[in-house]
Amino acid sequence: MTHKVLVLGAGYAGLVAAKRCARQVRSNEVSVTLVTAIPDFVERPRLHQLATGQAIESVPVARYLRKTSVRLVIGSVVGIDLDARTVTTVQAGEPHVMPYNTLVYALGSNIDVESVPGVATHAWSLVGSGAASQVCTRLQVLAQRKGRVAVCGGGLTGIEIATEVAESFPDLQVTLVSNARPGAWLSPKAQAYVTRTFETLGVATRSGGRVQEVHADELELDDGGRVPFELCLWAGGFRVPKLARASGLAVDNQDRAHVDSNLESVSHPGVYVIGDAAAVAGAWGSELAMGCRTGGLTGPKAADVIAARLTGREPGRFRYRYIHECISLGRRHGLIQFLHADESPKRSILTGRKAIAYKNATLNGAKVLFRHPGPVLARRRHFISNGKSAKGPSQYRLPK
Ligand SMILES: Cc1cc2nc3c(=O)[nH]c(=O)nc-3n(C[C@H](O)[C@H](O)[C@H](O)COP(=O)(O)OP(=O)(O)OC[C@H]3O[C@@H](n4cnc5c(N)ncnc54)[C@H](O)[C@@H]3O)c2cc1C
Known part of the structure; x- marks a missing residue:
């Protein structure tokens, strides 16, 4: 029977997680479904440009999923039953119950x-x-x-x-x-x-x-x-949806889910929480801040952990650090604040139009990641059965 991976939310974290996971497994063994409320990818760091009359590119999520095995469902997630392993969505006004084996929760913040x-x-x-x-x-x-x-x-x-x-x-x-x-x-x-x-x-x-x-x-x-x-x-300030708390996932006082170093819920194995919705410990101790970069770091990591575990391999170490904070101050002025590993500001900054160009390159870089989330040639497509030869069946930790 096919193992069902269900990814909720097609933002900076969920879109990359779904694509990258699908590239590493055989679609006849593992199905990857991405559920999101809005058909277009919203580039939120450019919304203030839209609000001041500038045109910004809007890309349908479906276009990012072309030539992949990821199934896209446009619908609102209204409930998660962690015991029954089902998610209830509303699609075109109709309720649908979707079963899963592995859940990726990436419903972000606003x-x-x-x-x-x-x-x-x-x-x-x-x-x-x-x-x-x-x-x-x-x-x-x-x-x-x-x-x-x-x-x-x-x-x-x-x-x-x-x-x-x-x-x-x-x-x-x-x-x-x-x-x-x-x-x-x-x-x-x-x-x-x-x-x-x-x-x-x-x-x-x-x-x-x-x-x-x-x-x-x-x-x-x-x-x-x-x-x-x-x-x-x-x-x-930002706030994450209450759905994680309502479903019974362990969350902090901001309703961000507690996860371990593999981004798996500490209360519910088989549920991975990424992006703004997760309270991920930083290398220096405190939590990773909400932001696009957190999605860009945690989305690929969750995909790799899930693919590795499904195919009997060991997930790699989660390596991350932030290097900069990119701030636009209109279209003529910008500021790049370079950061130490603990996110405290360095003395070095970049300003003016160069900083605007730097920020644009960073935002466009995220879109490159959406198109090519890796692994580069998708050549490491593993069979679940192949995992047996890697470590032996006892090493599997497949959710039921
Ligand atoms: C105005 C604005 C400006 C910002 N500027 C910056 C910036 O300059 N730099 C920066 O790093 N960050 C910025 N951010 C924050 C950044 O956008 C978020 O941190 C980032 O989008 C989080 O990524 P994510 O994948 O965790 O969640 P999101 O990008 O929020 O994605 C969540 C996804 O889940 C979907 N979703 C949510 N609820 C449901 C539901 N119930 N059912 C189905 N689908 C659902 C959404 O439609 C979306 O597709 C800005 C945010 C805003 C609002």
């Missing part, structure tokens, strides 16, 4: 619009290409009357949105609001560059107070301050 009151009602977030296009229309209308835009969140996403909006719509009054100084984690040289770029683009900053509530036309801060706006863009 901007948290629930933790602060008023965000879901009065603020806009770049949660997808539809939302980004609607924000674009609003920005265009608001620019005609030189309106005020409040961007909430001094992390990477907030900084990128504020600068992109200010550069594309110089008539708008853009204020970046955050509890800490925007980019406070960067090296002093990098922080100085960000501050200079804010001045050049006319981005005002308001830091020190945490947004307590978003009202229809102003932010209420916990230091008593109020920031008026005509449009509020929310970038106050």
Whole structure:
């Protein structure tokens, strides 16, 4: 009987995991199915470009899967039964129960619009290409009357949105609001560059107070301050779906699943959790941050572990480290902050248009990985039965 590998989510982690796993096994022995809610791959690090009227490429997931044995299912995952080993999806309005032997959970994260009151009602977030296009229309209308835009969140996403909006719509009054100084984690040289770029683009900053509530036309801060706006863009952190917790997987207080060094759930063998949905320990101890690179590292690793275990081989060691943080500040200014192995900032940075080119190359590199997730020639397609000769049947750890 065919062993069923079910991959949930076709983002930076899941797409690569599905393709790379399929390349290493025989399709008559192992079927790989990828389930995702949206037919197109959404390049989220470019959504702020879409929100400011720039065209960004949208590639159907099906195109990335051409000439592979991966079966694509467009549907929303609404439930996981870890005891029965089934996943319930809604496809074209109809519920479907999909059995699996091995599960890869890669449902990612999105901007948290629930933790602060008023965000879901009065603020806009770049949660997808539809939302980004609607924000674009609003920005265009608001620019005609030189309106005020409040961007909430001094992390990477907030900084990128504020600068992109200010550069594309110089008539708008853009204020970046955050509890800490925007980019406070960067090296002093990098922080100085960000501050200079804010001045050049006319981005005002308001830091020190945490947004307590978003009202229809102003932010209420916990230091008593109020920031008026005509449009509020929310970038106050990411949140992962509650599905992992609801299904009974062991999760942390952010609902990210606890996994071991092979990315397997510590509570449920045979379930692998990758990308933003997983709380993966970093080499230096703390967790890997959410980001595309985490998907790009954990997706291939999970595929290799699953393929190795199915074919009686030992998974290799998980090697990873982050080397940079790529930040766009509009289309003329960019910042690459190089990192030490523990993710603390090095002194060295790259700025200006060179940094923009570097970031573009990095984002395009991810798309190369989607097309060619390795192993290079797919020549190591192993039979499950071949595993017997490698280590002996007792070495298998096939999920039931
Ligand atoms: C505006 C914005 C800007 C960003 N900029 C950067 C940046 O510059 N650099 C960076 O490193 N990171 C950036 N990020 C974060 C980055 O996009 C994520 O960390 C990354 O996408 C996570 O990859 P993932 O594969 O874990 O999950 P995702 O990319 O979130 O993929 C999850 C997949 O699961 C699908 N899915 C989710 N729920 C369901 C469901 N119930 N049923 C079926 N399918 C479902 C989704 O449609 C998607 O295909 C940004 C995020 C946003 C929102």
